[in-house]
Amino acid sequence: MTAPQDARTGLLRADRHSEAQLRSIAAALNLFADHGVSGTSFQMIADATGVTKAAVYHQFKTKDALVLAVAEVALGPLEAALDTAEAEPSRTRARAVLLTRVIDLAVERRRWVRALQGDPVMVRLLGSHAPFLDLIHRVYALLLDQDADRASNVRTAIVSAAIGGAIVHPLVADLDDETLRTELMAVTRRLFDLPDTARKQDPARSRSS
Amino acid sequence: MTAPQDARTGLLRADRHSEAQLRSIAAALNLFADHGVSGTSFQMIADATGVTKAAVYHQFKTKDALVLAVAEVALGPLEAALDTAEAEPSRTRARAVLLTRVIDLAVERRRWVRALQGDPVMVRLLGSHAPFLDLIHRVYALLLDQDADRASNVRTAIVSAAIGGAIVHPLVADLDDETLRTELMAVTRRLFDLPDTARKQDPARSRSS
DNA sequence: GTCTATATGAAGATAGAC
DNA sequence: GTCTATCTTCATATAGAC
Numbered sequence: 001m002t003a004p005q006d007a008r009t010g011l012l013r014a015d016r017h018s019e020a021q022l023r024s025i026a027a028a029l030n031l032f033a034d035h036g037v038s039g040t041s042f043q044m045i046a047d048a049t050g051v052t053k054a055a056v057y058h059q060f061k062t063k064d065a066l067v068l069a070v071a072e073v074a075l076g077p078l079e080a081a082l083d084t085a086e087a088e089p090s091r092t093r094a095r096a097v098l099l100t101r102v103i104d105l106a107v108e109r110r111r112w113v114r115a116l117q118g119d120p121v122m123v124r125l126l127g128s129h130a131p132f133l134d135l136i137h138r139v140y141a142l143l144l145d146q147d148a149d150r151a152s153n154v155r156t157a158i159v160s161a162a163i164g165g166a167i168v169h170p171l172v173a174d175l176d177d178e179t180l181r182t183e184l185m186a187v188t189r190r191l192f193d194l195p196d197t198a199r200k201q202d203p204a205r206s207r208s209s
Numbered sequence: 210m211t212a213p214q215d216a217r218t219g220l221l222r223a224d225r226h227s228e229a230q231l232r233s234i235a236a237a238l239n240l241f242a243d244h245g246v247s248g249t250s251f252q253m254i255a256d257a258t259g260v261t262k263a264a265v266y267h268q269f270k271t272k273d274a275l276v277l278a279v280a281e282v283a284l285g286p287l288e289a290a291l292d293t294a295e296a297e298p299s300r301t302r303a304r305a306v307l308l309t310r311v312i313d314l315a316v317e318r319r320r321w322v323r324a325l326q327g328d329p330v331m332v333r334l335l336g337s338h339a340p341f342l343d344l345i346h347r348v349y350a351l352l353l354d355q356d357a358d359r360a361s362n363v364r365t366a367i368v369s370a371a372i373g374g375a376i377v378h379p380l381v382a383d384l385d386d387e388t389l390r391t392e393l394m395a396v397t398r399r400l401f402d403l404p405d406t407a408r409k410q411d412p413a414r415s416r417s418s
Numbered sequence: 419g420t421c422t423a424t425a426t427g428a429a430g431a432t433a434g435a436c
Numbered sequence: 437g438t439c440t441a442t443c444t445t446c447a448t449a450t451a452g453a454c
Contacts, residue, residue, distance in 0.1 A: 018419090020419065020420090033329075034329060035247065035329055035330075036245050036246075036247050036248075036328065036329045036330065037245075038244065038245050038247035038248035039245075039247035039329065039330065041446075041447055041448085042447075042448075042449090043446080043447075051419085051420065051421090052420070052421060052422080053447090053448090053449090054420075054421065054422080054423090054449090054450085054451095055419065055420050055421075057448085057449065057450080058419065058420075059419085061449090062448085062449085063447090063448075063449095114327060114329075117378075118323060118327035118328075118377070119245065119327075120242075120243060120244055120245045120248065120323075121244075121245065121248065123379070140380070151392065154381070154384065154388060154389075154392045155392055155395070155396065157375075157378070157380040157381050157384075158375045158381060158389075158392055158393060158396055159371075159375075159396070160378075160380065161371075161374055161375040161377075161378030161380050161381060162368075162370075162371030162372075162374050162375045162396075163371075163374070164374050164378065165370055165371050165372070165373050165374005165375055165376075165377070165378070166366075166367045166368075166370040166371045166374055167374075168327070168370075168374070169326075169366075169369075169370030169373060169374070170332070171349070171366040171369065171370050172363070172366050172367060172370060175363065175366075179363060180363075180367075183360065183363045183364055183367055184367060186364070187364065187367055187368070187371075187400065190399075190400070191396060191399070191400070227437090229437065229438090250428075250429055250430085251429075251430070251431090252428080252429070252430095260437085260438065260439090261438070261439060261440080262429090262430090262431090263431090263432085263433095263438070263439065263440080263441090264437065264438045264439075266430085266431065266432080267437065267438070268437085270431090271430080271431080272429095272430070272431095
């Protein structure tokens with residue numbers, strides 16, 4: 001991670017946002033999680049960051065632009081995980097890496113996951129946003145198997161969907177991150193027939209980059 | 210189902226709503242699914258039902274009252290499923306019945322599930338609504354085992370959460386109901402160690418037309 | 419980048435006639 | 437139950453000064 005590896009990331013470039021923009025984005029993400037996108041106004045973001053509404057409008061011309069910026073920043077780690085996974089030699093290992101990292105990310109940031117994957121405004125906006133659609137396509141290309149029977153792919157779809165569903169569910173809201181992560185990995189491995197080596201144990205860590 | 214069985218249902222009494230109210234509720238449920246609760250106005254509901262905003266306000270004094278009415282009507286079938294499940298002799302059978310019926314209900318009505326379980330306004334409102342909390346408590350009392358180890362209950366929580374997550378996920382959006390139901394049941398049975406007799410086979414019912 | 423001020427419209431809600 | 441009309445508040449957005 002010491003090398004600069006953001007050269008060709010089409011989706012997220014954190015440096016494309018100013019400090020002020022990043023403050024607004026962070027506040028918006030929290031507000032989206034609590035009130036939904038529709039329920040969050042520029043005034044609320046302004047109040048949360050201690051500036052006026054006009055200042056936020058200076059950073060983002062429209063609400064759509066703000067929502068998109070929030071999505072881009074929030075989905076940046078997913079793109080990085082995808083890059084790492086796609087670099088794996090075998091498809092099986094690539095899947096294991098992707099699922100492990102996605103679960104890690106989602107558990108750590110579960111407070112925000114609902115706003116990204118559940119909000120109808122966000123869903124509609126991302127559905128017409130090419131870079132995001134590309135990202136999703138890469139995820140599915142990795143997880144779904146062209147040669148497998150249909151039932152297998154349906155199950156894959158359900159399991160990957162289930163990860164997102166489990167994370168945002170109130171039933172697991174008071175679980176600590178480590179327990180949730182461990183159990184999600186166990187369930188995922190059981191249903192996905194992943195090798196048990198998803199989380200590497202070798203001290204060298206051998207990322208061999 | 211021919212007998213009148215709505216005598217003591219505390220949550221839902223469809224007959225407590227007028228015809229006009231039920232029209233508004235149905236329109237609201239669809240609009241909630243598309244735009245979220247915050248993104249849906251009385252004006253939109255009025256337009257969808259062909260009346261004016263004031264007419265809708267005559268039916269529901271506040272937006273909270275409308276949202277609650279929508280939730281009550283939508284969750285009625287869940288309460289009925291719980292009644293049926295709790296009447297089963299064994300806990301194992303009760304669980305199987307509940308999960309089967311919940312999956313059936315959720316798959317058939319998946320278009321609306323997101324609005325009920327994912328919307329932050331809905332979540333907040335239901336979280337402070339005693340009859341709904343009772344309902345949820347009954348669900349968990351059936352699914353979670355007091356005598357089981359913690360890991361087992363965590364897994365139960367994750368699996369039940371996953372059902373909700375899988376249903377609303379775009380990845381399975383174009384699956385037909387029967388395939389989705391079958392695969393969800395298979396996954397649930399696999400993770401829940403349910404008996405295979407969840408769906409009765411007696412020819413008296415044999416809907417296999 | 420941030421401010422004050424302002425314009426426009428939509429949302430939540432009520433009053434009173436039919 | 438539904439209508440027209442009205443009120444208030446809020447959200448989106450812009451203009452122009454510091």
